[in-house]
Amino acid sequence: MSRLSDIGEDALVERLVRLVPTGEAAEGPGDDCAVVDNGGERLALLKTDGMVEGVHFLKGADARAVGWKALARVISDFAAMGGVAERFLVTVALPGTMEVSWIEGFYEGMGECLERYGAKLAGGETCRVPEGSAAVISIAATGSVERGKVVLRSGGKSGDGLWVTGRLGGSLQGKHLAFSPRVEEARWLAEHFRASAMMDLSDGLAKDLPRLAKASGCGFRLERAAVPLTEGCTLGQGLCDGEDFELLLAAPADAVAEGWAERFPELGLTRIGELVADGEGETLAGGWDHFG
Amino acid sequence: MSRLSDIGEDALVERLVRLVPTGEAAEGPGDDCAVVDNGGERLALLKTDGMVEGVHFLKGADARAVGWKALARVISDFAAMGGVAERFLVTVALPGTMEVSWIEGFYEGMGECLERYGAKLAGGETCRVPEGSAAVISIAATGSVERGKVVLRSGGKSGDGLWVTGRLGGSLQGKHLAFSPRVEEARWLAEHFRASAMMDLSDGLAKDLPRLAKASGCGFRLERAAVPLTEGCTLGQGLCDGEDFELLLAAPADAVAEGWAERFPELGLTRIGELVADGEGETLAGGWDHFG
Numbered sequence: 001m002s003r004l005s006d007i008g009e010d011a012l013v014e015r016l017v018r019l020v021p022t023g024e025a026a027e028g029p030g031d032d033c034a035v036v037d038n039g040g041e042r043l044a045l046l047k048t049d050g051m052v053e054g055v056h057f058l059k060g061a062d063a064r065a066v067g068w069k070a071l072a073r074v075i076s077d078f079a080a081m082g083g084v085a086e087r088f089l090v091t092v093a094l095p096g097t098m099e100v101s102w103i104e105g106f107y108e109g110m111g112e113c114l115e116r117y118g119a120k121l122a123g124g125e126t127c128r129v130p131e132g133s134a135a136v137i138s139i140a141a142t143g144s145v146e147r148g149k150v151v152l153r154s155g156g157k158s159g160d161g162l163w164v165t166g167r168l169g170g171s172l173q174g175k176h177l178a179f180s181p182r183v184e185e186a187r188w189l190a191e192h193f194r195a196s197a198m199m200d201l202s203d204g205l206a207k208d209l210p211r212l213a214k215a216s217g218c219g220f221r222l223e224r225a226a227v228p229l230t231e232g233c234t235l236g237q238g239l240c241d242g243e244d245f246e247l248l249l250a251a252p253a254d255a256v257a258e259g260w261a262e263r264f265p266e267l268g269l270t271r272i273g274e275l276v277a278d279g280e281g282e283t284l285a286g287g288w289d290h291f292g
Numbered sequence: 293m294s295r296l297s298d299i300g301e302d303a304l305v306e307r308l309v310r311l312v313p314t315g316e317a318a319e320g321p322g323d324d325c326a327v328v329d330n331g332g333e334r335l336a337l338l339k340t341d342g343m344v345e346g347v348h349f350l351k352g353a354d355a356r357a358v359g360w361k362a363l364a365r366v367i368s369d370f371a372a373m374g375g376v377a378e379r380f381l382v383t384v385a386l387p388g389t390m391e392v393s394w395i396e397g398f399y400e401g402m403g404e405c406l407e408r409y410g411a412k413l414a415g416g417e418t419c420r421v422p423e424g425s426a427a428v429i430s431i432a433a434t435g436s437v438e439r440g441k442v443v444l445r446s447g448g449k450s451g452d453g454l455w456v457t458g459r460l461g462g463s464l465q466g467k468h469l470a471f472s473p474r475v476e477e478a479r480w481l482a483e484h485f486r487a488s489a490m491m492d493l494s495d496g497l498a499k500d501l502p503r504l505a506k507a508s509g510c511g512f513r514l515e516r517a518a519v520p521l522t523e524g525c526t527l528g529q530g531l532c533d534g535e536d537f538e539l540l541l542a543a544p545a546d547a548v549a550e551g552w553a554e555r556f557p558e559l560g561l562t563r564i565g566e567l568v569a570d571g572e573g574e575t576l577a578g579g580w581d582h583f584g
Contacts, residue, residue: 048381089432122314133424138340
């Protein structure tokens with residue numbers, strides 16, 4: 001009998017999506033969000049995400065920060081498609097001994113994030129887990145993107161340059177709870193930098209770069225010396241820590257980020273390699289696997 | 293410091309919804325689904341729901357049945373608004389020791405339910421809970437209802453009759469895992485029976501009838517002898533067991549369910565009381581409270 005920890009997350013997802021009707025979604029499981037074409041001027045985006053006590057946040061973590069993170073993670077996924085999140089649904093599964101003040105703080109943190117990014121909470125559900133079980137928070141959201149501006153993971157081409165925003169590694173020292181999703185940055189990159197493929201870095205470059213390349217039907221070459229690292233971090237941390245919530249994107253080799261530095265003076269945009277033909281290039285190991 | 297188990301689910305939800313922007317939803321937290329008016333011919337419906345191992349299903353439960361139930365619970369909520377579910381998102385938080393065959397069976401059960409009710413899975417997320425923690429499944433869904441046919445909990449009026457479909461109680465003997473959401477029945481009742489308020493019975497009539505009356509700004513009188521009971525069940529079980537997944541509705545006193553028996557020959561529709569003016573009527577205790 002194989003167990004989840006034997007096969008890892010990506011293989012599991014590949015097995016599961018074959019078992020259910022997934023519809024005519026323009027892009028289904030595998031991208032940051034699902035894309036649904038309802039025929040209007042905007043494409044609908046849908047996303048669900050889970051956070052587990054002891055995995056994504058610690059028992060003693062500040063409730064407001066956990067609430068912020070829960071929504072910001074998902075807003076980051078919408079950003080990575082070039083889109084925006086609009087309405088949220090939250091399910092919290094908690095032990096009965098949880099203090100009411102904690103869940104109130106969690107909701108206040110969600111409220112701050114909703115205000116900051118102009119989204120709304122449409123519904124919520126609370127349920128009880130047995131004593132001793134980890135609290136689980138699940139966030140689902142709807143959003144949208146202009147039909148011509150959606151950026152998928154799968155749009156990269158051999159020869160495209162690979163770029164990241166910001167600096168990677170060391171997220172656990174605090175950033176993972178208090179980051180700002182790159183919404184404006186992603187929309188700028190989709191519009192002015194001809195981004196051909198994009199995703200947000202949640203599981204570490206070592207895990208996510210191969211995903212983007214595979215979705216685009218390409219291999220990749222990474223210029224390790226070029227990877228922008230958080231101060232004090234090693235390359236290994238930069239590749240594998242996860243929860244950077246920066247953008248990874250591909251863009252045509254001749255794309256120039258003219259105006260980026262003026263528009264976003266505090267955030268770097270760094271070329272870290274290129275997409276190459278499938279079967280060429282290199283491999284990367286490491287990064288975060290939920291069941292690895 | 294008060295704890296969740298001290299204040300109960302309804303009071304908790306009332307406190308939490310004040311802490312976040314909830315938008316201009318036609319009906320927000322408190323009904324079976326959130327209703328969003330995007331200006332089209334149909335109103336959008338949104339819903340999230342949680343299921344916990346050891347609470348909503350047992351560790352050894354058949355995975356396919358759990359998958360069916362996870363979606364059917366939510367389809368039942370959409371039905372109770374007079375609407376249909378369209379796209380689902382699923383987050384499963386599982387221990388790494390879980391057998392792959394279990395989660396595959398769970399997806400197969402979801403697939404059967406999606407096929408039966410014409411809905412699609414738009415996205416999924418798997419994450420790991422620490423060993424020893426209960427598995428948690430969260431389902432979110434989008435759906436819709438014709439603008440003129442939505443039925444809220446809050447539309448009941450003093451003098452309306454109260455009705456339930458089917459028989460109540462004893463769900464744990466099997467029905468809770470293998471029920472059929474009353475989608476066609478609800479749409480028929482909205483159209484032909486002038487249902488003024490409706491909800492699905494998930495936490496037991498003793499908990500849910502006061503909710504419907506309160507949302508409608510009414511009191512209620514329950515004719516206990518009229519409550520249709522599952523064979524072998526006491527009135528106490530019929531009122532408090534929960535997970536009946538039948539419809540509770542209000543309809544004008546002169547409404548006649550002409551044609552019901554021909555259309556749904558195997559399902560009863562029983563008058564069990566009436567809505568009265570707020571402050572009159574009676575009270576009911578019991579039913580399922582997640583934190584009670």
